[in-house]
Amino acid sequence: MYADDSxxxxxxxxxxxxxxxxxxxxxxxxxxxxxxxxxxAVEVLMGPIVLAYKVSSGAYVAVKYKTDPxxxxxxxxxxxxxxxxxxxxHEKLGEEGEVWRTNxxxxxxxxxxxxxxxxxxxxxxxxxxxxxxxxxxxCKSCYPDD
Numbered sequence: 066m067y068a069d070d071s072x073x074x075x076x077x078x079x080x081x082x083x084x085x086x087x088x089x090x091x092x093x094x095x096x097x098x099x100x101x102x103x104x105x106a107v108e109v110l111m112g113p114i115v116l117a118y119k120v121s122s123g124a125y126v127a128v129k130y131k132t133d134p135x136x137x138x139x140x141x142x143x144x145x146x147x148x149x150x151x152x153x154x155h156e157k158l159g160e161e162g163e164v165w166r167t168n169x170x171x172x173x174x175x176x177x178x179x180x181x182x183x184x185x186x187x188x189x190x191x192x193x194x195x196x197x198x199x200x201x202x203x204c205k206s207c208y209p210d211d
Contacts, residue, residue, distance in 0.1 A: 072121035080104055080117035083126045087119045089142040096169040100140045103167055104128050106151055111136040144168050 076083040081101070084090060090097045108114055112132035119126045130136035139146040145167050146157065154165040187196045190204035197204045 073118040073127075074121070075116060075118040078114045078117060080114060080126070080128050083117040083119050083128075084140065087123065087126045087140075089123070090140075090169075093170075096143075099167070099169050100145055103145045103147060103151060104138050104140075107136065107138050107147055107149060110149055142169075 074083075074086075076086075084097065084100065090100065104114075107128075107130060111130040113130065114128055115131045116129040117126065124141065126140045128138040128140070133148075136148055147154070147165050147167070148163060150156075150163075150165050151167060154167040157164040157166045186199045188199045189196055190207055192207045193204060195204060195206055197206075
């Protein structure tokens, strides 16, 4: 999934600019803040950032660290993959080596904006005492033609 992309666009150590020009997190401040938090947490554990770049396909932004050449953070829309365990991350099985994933908060445009559906109110049939939805007026067991 992650290969060295010779057509990548490099930003030196300016990962903020890389994220901004990549634009996949858009105006979703919660996801952007969480991605930056992860980048900084890995930096504390793995040493200073040496390179930030976005791949030519636009699939992700990668951030590379000095201590370990395998120390990367890969920021995708919706999640961040990284090579070390962080709080709230889970191991991504099936990858070569250890890869951990942290999900980003849902974008505000992914939230449900409609009001909740009205709950169904039930009543009891006077004939058979079974429950039925009151919007049906009468019990379907006793009055199947309604």
